[in-house]
Amino acid sequence: MRLSIIVASLLPLAFASVIPEVETVELDARGDSGCYPFQAPNCCINYAVCQCKDGKAYQFNQDQGGCQPPWGFLANRVTQLPGYCC
Numbered sequence: 623m624r625l626s627i628i629v630a631s632l633l634p635l636a637f638a639s640v641i642p643e644v645e646t647v648e649l650d651a652r653g654d655s656g657c658y659p660f661q662a663p664n665c666c667i668n669y670a671v672c673q674c675k676d677g678k679a680y681q682f683n684q685d686q687g688g689c690q691p692p693w694g695f696l697a698n699r700v701t702q703l704p705g706y707c708c
Contacts, residue, residue: 657689660700665708671696679703 659682660673670682672692679700680692697703 655689655691657692659689662700662706662708666705667700667703671700671703673700 655672655674656676657672657674657680659670660679661667661670672680672682672689674680674689674692677699679696679698679702680689681694681696683689683691683693700706701708
């Protein structure tokens with residue numbers, strides 16, 4: 623009885639150690655720019671830009687499909703983007 627309880631409690635650990643952490647390793651290798659995709663259709667920004675944690679806005683990276691890393695600089699603040707209407 624005790625042996626079956628011990629085996630049953632250790633079995634999940636055996637499966638958990640087999641699962642690779644591919645995504646975590648890939649993200650660590652790429653790095654995090656601190657930027658994320660942003661749109662504000664209600665404020666006339668109906669195209670994707672990258673807003674970074676420092677508040678600056680950059681071009682959306684079309685090749686990577688995101689903001690890791692962002693492309694060219696657009697504005698110091700989202701409110702300074704061309705066409706912003708709020």
